[in-house]
Amino acid sequence: MGNMVGNMGCDIVKKLVKWFSRFGQGVVLGLVSVAFQLLIALFPEYDKMKLKPTYKGENKMEKASLLWRIKDAIRWRRKHIGFGFRVLRFSSPKEIAPPLKERFHYFLATLRVLLPIPDRYMERRAEMFALGLRLVSENEKEEIYERKGLLYAVHKGRLTGLSNMIANINLLSQYQEPPVVVEEGDIVIDCGANIGVASLRFAKRAGKSGKVIAIEPEENNYEALQKTAKLNEGRVAPIIPLKVAVYKENCEVELFLNDLDFSAHSIYQKRKKKETRLRIEFEKVKALKIDTLVEELGLERVDFIKMDIEGAEVDALIGAEETISQFKPKLAICTYHRPTDPIEIRKILSKYNPNYKFKEIERGEKVLFAWDEL
Numbered sequence: 013m014g015n016m017v018g019n020m021g022c023d024i025v026k027k028l029v030k031w032f033s034r035f036g037q038g039v040v041l042g043l044v045s046v047a048f049q050l051l052i053a054l055f056p057e058y059d060k061m062k063l064k065p066t067y068k069g070e071n072k073m074e075k076a077s078l079l080w081r082i083k084d085a086i087r088w089r090r091k092h093i094g095f096g097f098r099v100l101r102f103s104s105p106k107e108i109a110p111p112l113k114e115r116f117h118y119f120l121a122t123l124r125v126l127l128p129i130p131d132r133y134m135e136r137r138a139e140m141f142a143l144g145l146r147l148v149s150e151n152e153k154e155e156i157y158e159r160k161g162l163l164y165a166v167h168k169g170r171l172t173g174l175s176n177m178i179a180n181i182n183l184l185s186q187y188q189e190p191p192v193v194v195e196e197g198d199i200v201i202d203c204g205a206n207i208g209v210a211s212l213r214f215a216k217r218a219g220k221s222g223k224v225i226a227i228e229p230e231e232n233n234y235e236a237l238q239k240t241a242k243l244n245e246g247r248v249a250p251i252i253p254l255k256v257a258v259y260k261e262n263c264e265v266e267l268f269l270n271d272l273d274f275s276a277h278s279i280y281q282k283r284k285k286k287e288t289r290l291r292i293e294f295e296k297v298k299a300l301k302i303d304t305l306v307e308e309l310g311l312e313r314v315d316f317i318k319m320d321i322e323g324a325e326v327d328a329l330i331g332a333e334e335t336i337s338q339f340k341p342k343l344a345i346c347t348y349h350r351p352t353d354p355i356e357i358r359k360i361l362s363k364y365n366p367n368y369k370f371k372e373i374e375r376g377e378k379v380l381f382a383w384d385e386l
Contacts, residue, residue: 089125096122098375099183108185108193118142118183139175143183154239162212162247165239167232170207177209184375186210187318187344192371192381197221198315200249201302201341203258203328206233208240208251210318215248222249225309229257229297252309258321259299260330266294301331314339320377323349329360336364343382347372354380 100119103109121142124134139145145157145164155171157164159178166174180186187210194200194217202211205226215224226241228234234255241251257265306314314335319325325345335341343361347353354372361368361382368382 092122092125095179095376099179102184102375105190107190108188110183114144115183117144118179136171139171143175143178145171145175145178154236156239156243162216163240163243164207164209164212165236165243166207167236174207174209177206180376181210181213186375186377187320187379189344189371189373189379189381192316192342192344192383194218194222194316199311199313200224200316200318201305201314202226203302203317203319204228204321205237205253207236208253210320211237211251212240212244212248214316214318215244215251218249220246220249224249224251225305225311226251226253227256227258227305228253229255229299231255231295254305255298256305257297257299257324258302258305258319258328258331259324260301260327262300262304264296265299266296302328303332303334306335314341316342316344318344320346320379325349325353326356326360329357333364336361340365340367340384343368343380345380345382346377347380348374348378354378 096119100115102115103112109115121138124138127134140147140157143159145159148156148158148163150156150168153168155166155168157166157171157174164174164178188194194214196217196219198214198218199222200211200214200218202214202224205211205228208226208228211224211226215222218224226237228237234253237253241253244251259265300308302317317332317336319328321328325347329336329345336343345357345361347357357380358370361370365384367384367386369385371381373379373381
């Protein structure tokens with residue numbers, strides 16, 4: 013009996029030593045990276061060395077790999093704290109800004125990156141704390157989180173992606189800017205719905221008398237979108253998921269899949285060669301014009317259209333001429349995917365409705381807002 017207890021004690025001690033050894037390595041790297049950050053702040057010329065990682069994070073200069081990792085840790089900290097400050101400062105317009113308590117809560121959570129602690133030990137807890145997320149259930153395939161009475165379904169291991177979307181869409185109101193906001197009873201078309209974070213926000217604002225058409229062509233994202241829509245039935249406006257792409261004609265298109273970012277799948281052909289290393293494969297998907305969707309769904313009107321479809325916005329707008337000309341919906345169209353988009357999209361919308369007013373805002377990503385004042 014004594015030997016058994018002794019062996020158990022030894023095993024526990026070994027596990028503790030092993031854990032503290034790994035933890036200590038992370039602490040040292042954290043301290044060194046913070047010191048490096050101070051060094052660069054004091055001597056900016058030291059930061060002129062350009063060390064860029066190759067695909068899969070490999071370093072082109074093997075001798076400088078440790079230096080690159082330290083600099084990457086610094087860039088990572090700057091990015092997180094900078095985003096936290098943006099959320100904290102986002103207090104206007106009041107119609108869409110979250111409460112100060114919520115913004116301050118998120119900002120405090122981002123300060124974790126200043127602690128010399130490996131992020132793998134605290135990232136999950138910190139992200140849940142920052143956004144008030146609560147894990148409701150999980151299995152081998154998916155996780156379901158609750159936030160402010162709404163439920164979010166996401167594939168296993170994608171909490172960081174979900175957190176980033178909630179931060180941008182809910183805390184920074186990425187797709188809304190007065191007067192382009194979803195109102196009670198609105199019928200919304202969400203192009204590029206992904207896993208449904210924006211669709212759920214729109215559905216909450218539209219209320220039970222409204223409706224959200226959530227369009228997402230990629231299979232895994234569509235599954236999560238469907239689950240999110242079902243989980244929130246009766247809580248918000250009905251969300252109708254559709255597994256199609258929006259395009260300038262009714263046809264079949266190639267959807268290039270991004271292995272590194274589940275929010276960056278694209279049918280935009282010109283990105284195919286540029287980002288081949290990120291497109292591990294493609295799948296054929298059904299594509300429809302928005303005009304066709306509106307007709308098939310029998311929508312009596314369309315009040316709000318949001319588009320974030322990885323460079324295919326112009327093609328989708330070409331297929332929405334009748335809808336936009338007839339209903340004159342409020343529009344939130346992403347313009348950051350191609351350099352010509354801001355001008356080209358304005359021209360298209362002005363042709364459909366000369367009374368449209370425009371405002372382009374960048375909250376991490378550029379979005380063009382359009383509305384008819386008449």
